[in-house]
Amino acid sequence: MSRPVLSKLASPPLQLIAESRLPTPYAEFRIAVYKAEDGKEHVVLALGDLAGDPPLVRVHSECLTGDALFSLRCDCGAQLQAAMQRIAEAGRGVILYLRQEGRGIGLGNKIRAYALQDQGADTVEANHQLGFPADAREYGLAVRLLHQLGLRRIRLMTNNPRKLDALRADGIEIIERVALEGGRNPHNEKYLAAKAAKLGHWLTLP
Numbered sequence: 001m002s003r004p005v006l007s008k009l010a011s012p013p014l015q016l017i018a019e020s021r022l023p024t025p026y027a028e029f030r031i032a033v034y035k036a037e038d039g040k041e042h043v044v045l046a047l048g049d050l051a052g053d054p055p056l057v058r059v060h061s062e063c064l065t066g067d068a069l070f071s072l073r074c075d076c077g078a079q080l081q082a083a084m085q086r087i088a089e090a091g092r093g094v095i096l097y098l099r100q101e102g103r104g105i106g107l108g109n110k111i112r113a114y115a116l117q118d119q120g121a122d123t124v125e126a127n128h129q130l131g132f133p134a135d136a137r138e139y140g141l142a143v144r145l146l147h148q149l150g151l152r153r154i155r156l157m158t159n160n161p162r163k164l165d166a167l168r169a170d171g172i173e174i175i176e177r178v179a180l181e182g183g184r185n186p187h188n189e190k191y192l193a194a195k196a197a198k199l200g201h202w203l204t205l206p
C-alpha cells in the first residue's frame with residue numbers, strides 16, 4: 001500500500017453531524033452532514049445500497065451561483081442535476097457536495113474573478129490576477145469521506161482529469177470515468193473553452 005493511502009486512513013473520520021431523508025425531483029436521497037476540522041460542513045447525498053458493484057459517484061464542488069441561483073456563467077448546476085438524474089436512474093450512488101466554493105477561493109473572490117472576466121480575463125487569468133492558483137481545491141476530504149462510506153472502488157462522474165488523478169493518487173480505484181456534459185449556453189462558452197484549453201477538462205467543444 002502506498003504512503004498517501006496510509007496517511008488518509010490515518011486521518012480521523014469526519015464528524016457525522018446529522019442524517020435524514022431528502023426527497024428531490026430525481027429520487028429520495030439520504031442526506032448526511034459531516035463537519036471537517038475547520039468547521040466547514042460537507043454534504044453526502046446517497047441513494048440505494050452502496051455495497052457490491054462500484055457505484056456512481058459525483059465529487060461536486062460548491063457553486064452557490066450555479067447550483068442554487070441558476071447562473072448561466074458556468075455548468076455546475078447542470079452537472080449537479082445530471083449527476084442526481086443518473087444516480088436516480090441507476091438506483092444507487094453518491095454525491096459528495098464539498099464546500100470548496102469558487103474552486104477553493106471562496107464566494108466573494110469568485111465574484112471578484114467574475115468582474116475581472118467581464119473585463120476580458122479568462123477564468124484562469126482572473127484567479128491569477130487575484131493572487132490565487134488556477135484551482136485551489138484539494139480532494140483529501142473527498143477521499144476521507146469515501147473511506148468512511150466504505151467506497152474504495154467507484155465510477156466517477158467528472159470531466160476533470162486533475163480530480164480523477166487526485167483521487168487515484170490517494171488510493172481510490174476509479175473503474176470508470178463517466179462524462180458529465182451539459183448546460184452549455186452563450187454565457188459560459190468562453191468559460192468552458194478555457195476549462196478545456198487551460199485546465200485540461202475533457203469537453204466536447206463545438
Ligand SMILES: Nc1nc2c(ncn2[C@@H]2O[C@H](COP(=O)(O)OP(=O)(O)OP(=O)(O)O)[C@@H](O)[C@H]2O)c(=O)[nH]1
Nearest residue numbers: 061062063074100101102103110113123158159160
Ligand atoms: N474561481 C473561480 N471558480 C469558478 C468559476 N466558475 C466556476 N467556479 C467554481 O468551480 C467549481 C467547479 O469546478 P469546475 O471546473 O466547473 O468543474 P470540476 O469540478 O473541476 O470538474 P467536473 O467534475 O467536470 O465538474 C465550483 O466550486 C465553482 O464555484 C470561475 O470563473 N472562477
Ligand SMILES: [Zn+2]
Nearest residue numbers: 063066074076
Ligand atoms: Zn459554477
